[in-house]
Amino acid sequence: MNIKRIATLAGAAAALALASGCSSGGEAEAPAASIDPQTFTDSLFAVMSSDRAVYTQKVVNRLQNDEKVIKASEHFEDDKALPLPAQMFRFGSEMVSEKTDKFSYQLLSLWPINKQNAPKTDVEKKGLEFISANPGQNFYADEELGGKKYFTAVYADKAVAPACVTCHNGHKDTPKKDFKIGDTMGGVVIRVPVS
Numbered sequence: 001m002n003i004k005r006i007a008t009l010a011g012a013a014a015a016l017a018l019a020s021g022c023s024s025g026g027e028a029e030a031p032a033a034s035i036d037p038q039t040f041t042d043s044l045f046a047v048m049s050s051d052r053a054v055y056t057q058k059v060v061n062r063l064q065n066d067e068k069v070i071k072a073s074e075h076f077e078d079d080k081a082l083p084l085p086a087q088m089f090r091f092g093s094e095m096v097s098e099k100t101d102k103f104s105y106q107l108l109s110l111w112p113i114n115k116q117n118a119p120k121t122d123v124e125k126k127g128l129e130f131i132s133a134n135p136g137q138n139f140y141a142d143e144e145l146g147g148k149k150y151f152t153a154v155y156a157d158k159a160v161a162p163a164c165v166t167c168h169n170g171h172k173d174t175p176k177k178d179f180k181i182g183d184t185m186g187g188v189v190i191r192v193p194v195s
C-alpha cells in the first residue's frame with residue numbers, strides 16, 4: 001500500500017513536471033524513468049481532465065451560459081470569442097508534441113462533430129466502446145503501430161457542465177443530439193512508446 005502510494009506520487013510529480021513543460025534536470029526527471037506506463041498516463045489524465053473541466057466550468061460555462069458575457073466559438077479569432085474546450089485541449093496537445101516524444105494525446109469520440117476526431121486504430125475504437133459501456137472504468141492496451149510498440153490508455157471524457165451538452169446537441173454536424181449531463185461524450189487517448 002505504502003509502496004503503491006509512493007509510486008503514484010512519483011508518477012504525479014513526473015507528470016506534472018512534463019505537463020508544465022518543466023525540463024530542469026536532476027530530481028524532477030529521475031522518477032519518470034522508473035514509473036510504470038499506467039501510473040504515468042493516469043497522472044497525466046488527472047492533470048488534463050482537471051484543466052479541461054476548470055476551463056469549461058469557470059470560463060466557458062460561466063461567461064457564455066450563466067453571465068452571457070461572451071460566447072465560445074470554433075472561429076474564435078474572427079468572432080472575438082473564446083476558443084472551444086476541445087480547441088484548448090488540441091492546442092495543448094499540439095504544443096506538447098513539439099516538446100516531447102515521451103507521450104502524445106488526443107480527444108476522440110464515437111459521435112464526433114469533427115470527423116477527424118473519430119477513432120482510427122482498433123485499440124482506439126475498442127477503448128471508446130469500453131469506456132462508454134463501463135462508466136467509471138478506464139481502458140488500457142498494448143498497441144503496435146508502424147512497427148513501434150505503445151502503451152495506450154483511454155479515459156472517459158464526460159459532460160461536466162451544461163455547456164458541453166447544449167453545444168454538442170445543437171451543433172449542425174453532431175451525429176448525436178441527446179447527450180445528458182454526466183454522459184461519456186468521448187475519450188482522451190494517451191499513448192506512451194514502450195521499448
Ligand code: HEC
Pocket residue numbers: 052053056060072073074084085086087107108109111112113114115117157158159160161163164165167168171185186187
Ligand atoms: C460551444 C460549443 C462546445 C462546447 C461548450 C463543448 N464542445 Fe466539445 N466540441 C465542439 C466542437 C465544435 C468540436 C469539434 C472541434 C474540432 O474541430 O476538433 C468539439 C469536440 C469535442 C470532442 C471530440 C469529438 C468531436 O465531437 O469532434 C469531445 C469528446 C467533446 N467535444 C466533448 C465535450 C465536452 C465533454 C464538453 C464540456 C466539457 C464540450 N465538448 C464542450 C463544441 C463544443
